[in-house]
Amino acid sequence: MKVTGVVMMNFSLKQYRRMIPFTVAFAAMAGSALTQAADLNGAKQKAEQVCAACHGKDGNSPVDPSYPRLAGQHQDYLRQALLDYHSDSRKNAIMGAQAKALTKKEIGDLAAYYASLPGQLVVRK
Amino acid sequence: MKSSAFAATVFVAASLACPSLFAADAVQGSAEAARNKVSMCIGCHGIPGYKASFPSVYSVPMISGQSPKYLENALMAYKKGERSHPTMRGIAAGLSDQDMADLAAYYGGGQQSAAAPAAAAK
Numbered sequence: 001m002k003v004t005g006v007v008m009m010n011f012s013l014k015q016y017r018r019m020i021p022f023t024v025a026f027a028a029m030a031g032s033a034l035t036q037a038a039d040l041n042g043a044k045q046k047a048e049q050v051c052a053a054c055h056g057k058d059g060n061s062p063v064d065p066s067y068p069r070l071a072g073q074h075q076d077y078l079r080q081a082l083l084d085y086h087s088d089s090r091k092n093a094i095m096g097a098q099a100k101a102l103t104k105k106e107i108g109d110l111a112a113y114y115a116s117l118p119g120q121l122v123v124r125k
Numbered sequence: 126m127k128s129s130a131f132a133a134t135v136f137v138a139a140s141l142a143c144p145s146l147f148a149a150d151a152v153q154g155s156a157e158a159a160r161n162k163v164s165m166c167i168g169c170h171g172i173p174g175y176k177a178s179f180p181s182v183y184s185v186p187m188i189s190g191q192s193p194k195y196l197e198n199a200l201m202a203y204k205k206g207e208r209s210h211p212t213m214r215g216i217a218a219g220l221s222d223q224d225m226a227d228l229a230a231y232y233g234g235g236q237q238s239a240a241a242p243a244a245a246a247k
Contacts, residue, residue: 065194074184076176081186084209091207124189124232125171 072119154230
């Protein structure tokens with residue numbers, strides 16, 4: 001018996017059954033990608049409401065030279081920095097207060113958001 | 126004439142008595158001087174994708190392109206214990222104010238070196 005797909009590919013039912021795990025895995029991946037995109041949007045809002053006041057709207061134009069550029073920095077470093085501020089193992093009056101107001105989830109989202117922005121930070125050899 | 130000489134004497138005496146008063150902003154970083162000092166930095170910060178492995182695993186930050194002021198403050202914070210990374214604390218502990226200013230000028234060079242003093246002056 002043959003089943004004809006919409007793209008005119010002919011697979012047997014047995015072949016379709018074999019594809020199920022891959023289809024499910026792909027759908028799950030697509031789903032998590034969508035979830036992540038939603039989190040980036042949430043982080044963008046928060047970033048523009050809060051972080052932008054000092055680090056600049058693009059994360060690349062801090063209002064004072066003592067504040068770092070965030071745009072394009074490594075995601076796991078940004079996350080670690082916020083976690084360290086959160087736990088006081090990195091001490092700064094402003095950032096300590098800001099980070100303590102964030103959940104671990106929000107910290108991860110903000111790190112992903114700023115890492116995704118184009119920036120001028122580079123590895124100098 | 127006499128009073129200006131007196132003023133100069135007072136100024137010199139004051140500088141000698143409390144050098145920190147005048148030294149605070151006197152340390153000028155030299156990117157050129159840093160060339161002999163970056164060997165401690167490049168083993169981690171000069172390798173694309175390098176991750177610190179202790180006490181937890183995450184990418185070492187990209188530091189080139191930050192402002193000299195931020196970099197100098199970061200090194201000072203490690204030296205004072207306000208930042209906790211063990212390797213960076215060990216390295217910063219051995220740096221003088223001049224070393225920090227030089228390294229900050231080296232990694233914070235580019236467009237920043239011209240912009241930072243102007244911004245700091247306001």
